[in-house]
Amino acid sequence: MNAEEILKKIDSLPSGGLTTKTIRGKAYTYYQWTENGKQRSRIVKEDEHEYLKQQIEERKSLQTQLSNLKIHKNLDTSEAQEEAPTFITDVRIGKTLEDFAASIKDYKKRELYSALEQYVYSDSHDKVFILYGLRRTGKTTLIRQIIYNMNDEDRNKTVFIQINPTNTLADVNKDLRKLETLGYKYVFIDEVTMMDDYIQGAALFSDVFASSGMKIVLSGTDSLGFVFSEDEQLYDRCILLHTTFIPFREFSNVLGIHDIDQYMEFGGTMSQSGDNYNKGIFGTKKSTADYVNTAIARNIQHSLKNYQYGSHFRNLKSLYDKGELTSAINRIVEDMNHEFTIEVLTQAFKSHYFGSAKDIMRKDRENPTDILDDADGEKITERLKKLLRILNQEEQKIDIQNAHRLEIKEYLDLLDLTCDIPLVDMNDLHSKKVTTVFSQPGLRYSQAESLIKSLMMDETFKNVDAQERKRITERILDDIKGRMLEEIVQLETKKANQNLEVFKLQFAVGEFDMVVYDSENVCCKIYEIKHSKEKSPFQYRHLINEDNCKQTEFRYGKILEKVVLYRGESYSEENGIQYKNVEDYLMGI
Numbered sequence: 001m002n003a004e005e006i007l008k009k010i011d012s013l014p015s016g017g018l019t020t021k022t023i024r025g026k027a028y029t030y031y032q033w034t035e036n037g038k039q040r041s042r043i044v045k046e047d048e049h050e051y052l053k054q055q056i057e058e059r060k061s062l063q064t065q066l067s068n069l070k071i072h073k074n075l076d077t078s079e080a081q082e083e084a085p086t087f088i089t090d091v092r093i094g095k096t097l098e099d100f101a102a103s104i105k106d107y108k109k110r111e112l113y114s115a116l117e118q119y120v121y122s123d124s125h126d127k128v129f130i131l132y133g134l135r136r137t138g139k140t141t142l143i144r145q146i147i148y149n150m151n152d153e154d155r156n157k158t159v160f161i162q163i164n165p166t167n168t169l170a171d172v173n174k175d176l177r178k179l180e181t182l183g184y185k186y187v188f189i190d191e192v193t194m195m196d197d198y199i200q201g202a203a204l205f206s207d208v209f210a211s212s213g214m215k216i217v218l219s220g221t222d223s224l225g226f227v228f229s230e231d232e233q234l235y236d237r238c239i240l241l242h243t244t245f246i247p248f249r250e251f252s253n254v255l256g257i258h259d260i261d262q263y264m265e266f267g268g269t270m271s272q273s274g275d276n277y278n279k280g281i282f283g284t285k286k287s288t289a290d291y292v293n294t295a296i297a298r299n300i301q302h303s304l305k306n307y308q309y310g311s312h313f314r315n316l317k318s319l320y321d322k323g324e325l326t327s328a329i330n331r332i333v334e335d336m337n338h339e340f341t342i343e344v345l346t347q348a349f350k351s352h353y354f355g356s357a358k359d360i361m362r363k364d365r366e367n368p369t370d371i372l373d374d375a376d377g378e379k380i381t382e383r384l385k386k387l388l389r390i391l392n393q394e395e396q397k398i399d400i401q402n403a404h405r406l407e408i409k410e411y412l413d414l415l416d417l418t419c420d421i422p423l424v425d426m427n428d429l430h431s432k433k434v435t436t437v438f439s440q441p442g443l444r445y446s447q448a449e450s451l452i453k454s455l456m457m458d459e460t461f462k463n464v465d466a467q468e469r470k471r472i473t474e475r476i477l478d479d480i481k482g483r484m485l486e487e488i489v490q491l492e493t494k495k496a497n498q499n500l501e502v503f504k505l506q507f508a509v510g511e512f513d514m515v516v517y518d519s520e521n522v523c524c525k526i527y528e529i530k531h532s533k534e535k536s537p538f539q540y541r542h543l544i545n546e547d548n549c550k551q552t553e554f555r556y557g558k559i560l561e562k563v564v565l566y567r568g569e570s571y572s573e574e575n576g577i578q579y580k581n582v583e584d585y586l587m588g589i
Helices: 003-012 046-068 078-083 094-102 113-121 139-148 169-181 203-212 223-231 248-255 260-266 285-321 325-349 351-361 377-392 402-414 441-456 466-496 546-556 582-588
Strands: 017-023 026-035 038-043 090-092 128-132 158-162 186-190 215-220 238-242 418-425 428-438 501-506 511-518 523-529 558-566 577-581
Touching (some): 003 046, 017 046, 017 203, 090 094, 094 139, 113 238, 128 203, 169 203, 203 215, 285 325, 325 441, 428 466, 441 466, 511 546, 523 546, 577 582
Parallel strands (some): 158 186, 418 501, 523 558, 558 577
Antiparallel strands (some): 418 428, 501 511, 511 523
16 A cells, blocks of 8 residues: 555544553453544443454554655655645654754753653653653753654654644644654653643543553643643653752753852753853842743643633632732742741841841951941841831732642642751650742742842941942841751752651750751761851851750661761861761762
8 A cells, every 4th residue: 555545544443542441350441532632432342342452453553554654754855845744733853853952962961861761762651751840940951852862763753842822632632643643653742731721631642642652751831730630630641750959969960060159049940051051040130030920920820720620729719810829929939038038137136146247247357337236136136127028018919818828838849849848846846847948049049139139228228338238238148048058958968868857956055957867777967057168166066065966866866977068178077077068968969
């Protein structure tokens, strides 16, 4: 048969596939196919099973024959161009696909690459691979790298589909059926959650096309949409890979930026733009606000709107109906970072640290300012906290209830943007305190920096000249980096050691910045985390406190290591305290 005859025969045979499910101990065979963009399914009777199976296998055999005719290849002849198939969606194949992939040939790979590669070349079927995460975290780059590294034979069976908001699942279904007929095997669909009907019909990809032998990789920024579809339509039929969390190690290896301070200021995305890398995203208050709006707030709202036709809004429905949900999500993200900033300042300015607060204002001995020397420390603390909250309330017009905050925080956790680190009180082990850490440090730092700069421009500091305000700002931001460094180490240690408990431990006097507890072997390691490059006995005074160490060993077993993580060189102290460079530590976990 020629190509036209094969195509005609294929159209006369049933599409889709057969699956077997066991219900209450009895096996049932289902025939699943897609019709007008909707997934259909019915039980196969015993007397038709063999005949239907033969027809489906014949269809697949004919598709292979058609593939061998190579009518899908983009040749340079006008005849081949005339035969080139037309598609509804934005489909890239042949030379167009090759050029699309080649543009990233010099990019270094994220560690996630191996998981995607394993799926693409494995023998497993019936499952789709979902690559999801917030904007600018490397999803499309990973796909392009996979395609670029394919051999010619595999690339000629590969297609990249770019979804736009006007596309529907029916459009994609028609294109995939045509691509299947033409012998394409590797299908990458980007921004698939832009389709309003994706969540309701996601099983199309696994039950129809993946089960027929296609390798389907879905990607997009709408993370909640993927989580919802995995819980419903794609239950047990997908492999999820989240790109949002980018640890310091990957930031350093991929972008070539080895400075922890640079990571704190701009870490969280994988923008490849020379020396500017992520500065375009977290470099200004406006660009950060734009990122929160488009990458986070709209992400959540879009998923909730499309999930079971909006039934998952719960307490957020009232805000959505008023058109205020996006603003509320933005506010809560900013409020979390705002509270973090207030906590840092409170720590620096509270009365028993008032001496160091004065140092903040007059760090440079050659050009000191005595704005706080004659002031009351507690009054200064309260004045600054009040002022910061006033700054935060300038544009607060939405009445956000605690129920709203809890639900939005739940979605931020699902987005892998936030993570809670326990704060354990040795005197009250039943308390459930946590600190919320952002997996994108650049986002936290940018919002904190904007708040501090606003504070320094307030009338409170009108008697301080511009140069002094600059020095004060830098000193306070250095304190913020110190707190952020603790959070980064805690978060990355927790993610790298899923079988261990990671928490901050507080005593009546003093605290351990991090405890890593191995409950299986009943032992632990204790850490102090300092932003300083200098070493001092003052830094590890809590680690050598005999009473605190005894309490810790009673509760968490033998202390194996006492470590100070800081920005200086690594070395071991004679009294049992190890100093480790924090960048080396993060690169090694």
